[in-house]
Amino acid sequence: MFVASASAKAILIGEHFVLHGAPAIAVPVKRLRLQVALHETVVQGALEGHLGFCFWTAREALDRQCSVPLAVQVKSSIPEGAGLGSSAALSLAVARAVALAFQTPTDDDLLREVSMTCERRAHGRPSGIDTEVCMREMPIWAEPGSPFEALEGPGLGEVGLVVLDSGPGAATARMIQNVSLFRQKNPSRFQTLTDESFKRALKARGALSTGDVGRLGAILDQQHSALREIGVSTDGLERVSDLARSHGAAGAKLSGAGGGGVVVAVAPVEEVKGLAERLRRAGCKVLSAGPMVEVGSGSRLLKRDGGAARDGAQDPDEAPSGAHGPGRRGSAHER
Numbered sequence: 001m002f003v004a005s006a007s008a009k010a011i012l013i014g015e016h017f018v019l020h021g022a023p024a025i026a027v028p029v030k031r032l033r034l035q036v037a038l039h040e041t042v043v044q045g046a047l048e049g050h051l052g053f054c055f056w057t058a059r060e061a062l063d064r065q066c067s068v069p070l071a072v073q074v075k076s077s078i079p080e081g082a083g084l085g086s087s088a089a090l091s092l093a094v095a096r097a098v099a100l101a102f103q104t105p106t107d108d109d110l111l112r113e114v115s116m117t118c119e120r121r122a123h124g125r126p127s128g129i130d131t132e133v134c135m136r137e138m139p140i141w142a143e144p145g146s147p148f149e150a151l152e153g154p155g156l157g158e159v160g161l162v163v164l165d166s167g168p169g170a171a172t173a174r175m176i177q178n179v180s181l182f183r184q185k186n187p188s189r190f191q192t193l194t195d196e197s198f199k200r201a202l203k204a205r206g207a208l209s210t211g212d213v214g215r216l217g218a219i220l221d222q223q224h225s226a227l228r229e230i231g232v233s234t235d236g237l238e239r240v241s242d243l244a245r246s247h248g249a250a251g252a253k254l255s256g257a258g259g260g261g262v263v264v265a266v267a268p269v270e271e272v273k274g275l276a277e278r279l280r281r282a283g284c285k286v287l288s289a290g291p292m293v294e295v296g297s298g299s300r301l302l303k304r305d306g307g308a309a310r311d312g313a314q315d316p317d318e319a320p321s322g323a324h325g326p327g328r329r330g331s332a333h334e335r
Contacts, residue, residue: 005036
């Protein structure tokens, strides 16, 4: 059996506004993973939907000469409809497993190519931020018109991240429509909010680099208020984010398209487990709690598939495929 996996991702800041020129920061959620296992079988079974597309895309790219039939099992702890990048995780895990099965040399460029082919099928015109974060498993800075940049630094190791489920999310298209309606009715105010989001993203990057969790939390709270104003929050998201703050989070905000889905909360890394436990006792569904990243240093420019990161509300809003049990066929698709 050949097993490979990829992590989830969450948008820390910038969803929706990145569509209008502001940067976004996406971070890995390593405790939520999608795993693919391949094993030889007698006859190649039918693979349906997006899982099948990912499998055959990977085989075409990585295994042109081999015709050995394979059975595919998928297990995922990434919840459905939460904007945590499960479709990118699926394509990457499948590609890695195929490469292992046939001892095919691969690198990030080839994995990225396979994943982006699958992402285009699932989402139309993805920015690639999901693929980059799920593949690199490090925070990514996405600024329209510029290459992705992987963020690293000692301060990042000071930041703890808790991901909370507020309930099912709304359709991405409906949330984008809500934002478009707000923009049409309030063009001047929307531009001000976009400019403020740009500045907050820069400040959040600085706070991450120095490990200033208090400052980062305040920035996330401000960003949540902006997202609420443009019409993508819900009573459930407000309740969960308020609970996170009242139980000790330095700050919290909705992450992704909105209309439901997840809340991300930050706290000093040494306090994150206690925060998660208090939130569980308060009735919150904690999906993940732990360090945001491993300690590193420096930053690296990464390749981008085709131009600007134009759909940070779409990519932040890209929905996972849902949890697939062993041997279960499924598809990964965008909300």
